[in-house]
Amino acid sequence: NAGVTQTPKFQVLKTGQSMTLQCAQDMNHNSMYWYRQDPGMGLRLIYYSASEGTTDKGEVPNGYNVSRLNKREFSLRLESAAPSQTSVYFCASSVLPVTGELFFGEGSRLTVL
Amino acid sequence: GESVGLHLPTLSVQEGDNSIINCAYSNSASDYFIWYKQESGKGPQFIIDIRSNMDKRQGQRVTVLLNKTVKHLSLQIAATQPGDSAVYFCAEKRPGKDSSYKLIFGSGTRLLVRP
Numbered sequence: 487n488a489g490v491t492q493t494p495k496f497q498v499l500k501t502g503q504s505m506t507l508q509c510a511q512d513m514n515h516n517s518m519y520w521y522r523q524d525p526g527m528g529l530r531l532i533y534y535s536a537s538e539g540t541t542d543k544g545e546v547p548n549g550y551n552v553s554r555l556n557k558r559e560f561s562l563r564l565e566s567a568a569p570s571q572t573s574v575y576f577c578a579s580s581v582l583p584v585t586g587e588l589f590f591g592e593g594s595r596l597t598v599l
Numbered sequence: 600g601e602s603v604g605l606h607l608p609t610l611s612v613q614e615g616d617n618s619i620i621n622c623a624y625s626n627s628a629s630d631y632f633i634w635y636k637q638e639s640g641k642g643p644q645f646i647i648d649i650r651s652n653m654d655k656r657q658g659q660r661v662t663v664l665l666n667k668t669v670k671h672l673s674l675q676i677a678a679t680q681p682g683d684s685a686v687y688f689c690a691e692k693r694p695g696k697d698s699s700y701k702l703i704f705g706s707g708t709r710l711l712v713r714p
Contacts, residue, residue, distance in 0.1 A: 528688055529704040585631060587633075587648075588633075588702065589645075592641060593642055
C-alpha cells in the first residue's frame with residue numbers, strides 16, 4: 487500500500503525552464519492538495535482539488551498550474567520556473583475536502599538556479 | 600533529510616516531562632483544527648483534530664485544547680519521549696470564497712527532547 491507517491495523526489499531547474507510534479511494516491515481519496523514548504527515557514531497551500539473535476543486556488547497559486555487527471559492523480563506544473571519557487575513541495579490527499587486526516591507524500595525538493 | 604525549518608520556535612523538554620505546544624489562529628470563523636507532526640525528511644503526519652464545538656479532545660498521550668475566546672490552540676504531550684522530537688504544526692479550516700474552505704497551516708514549533 488503505497489499511500490501518496492510523488493515524483494520526482496529531487497529536481498534542479500534553470501530559471502525559465504518548465505516542469506511537472508506528479509502525485510498519485512491509491513487510497514481512493516476524493517480530495518488532493520499541493521503545498522510548498524520553505525525554511526522557517528509552515529506549509530502554504532498552492533492549489534487543491536476537492537473532488538475529481540474541480541480545482542481551486544490556495545494561498546500562493548501564482549506561477550503554478552494544476553491538473554486533476556483522474557481520481558488518483560493530481561499534477562503541479564511550473565511553466566517558467568523562478569528562483570523564488572525553490573522549495574520542498576508536498577502532495578496530500580484526504581477522504582473529505584479539508585476535513586479529517588490529510589495523508590502526505592514524502593516531498594519533492596526543487597531547486598531553481 | 601529535508602530541512603523543514605531553520606528558524607522555527609523551539610521547545611526543549613526533558614524526556615518524561617509533559618510538553619505544551621501553542622498555536623494562535625486569526626480567523627474567528629475557522630471551525631476545525633488539526634495538529635500535525637513532521638519528522639526530518641518526511642511529510643507531515645496527522646496527530647489529532649478538534650471541532651470548534653469542543654474545548655478539549657484527548658488521544659493517546661496527546662490532548663488538544665481550544666480556546667475560541669482568544670483564538671488559541673494547544674497540544675499537550677504527556678510523558679514526552681525521544682520519538683516525539685519533530686516539528687509540530689497546527690492547521691485550521693478557514694472559510695474562503697463561494698462557500699469553499701481551505702486548510703491553512705501555521706509556521707510550526709520544533710520540539711527537542713533531551714535524554
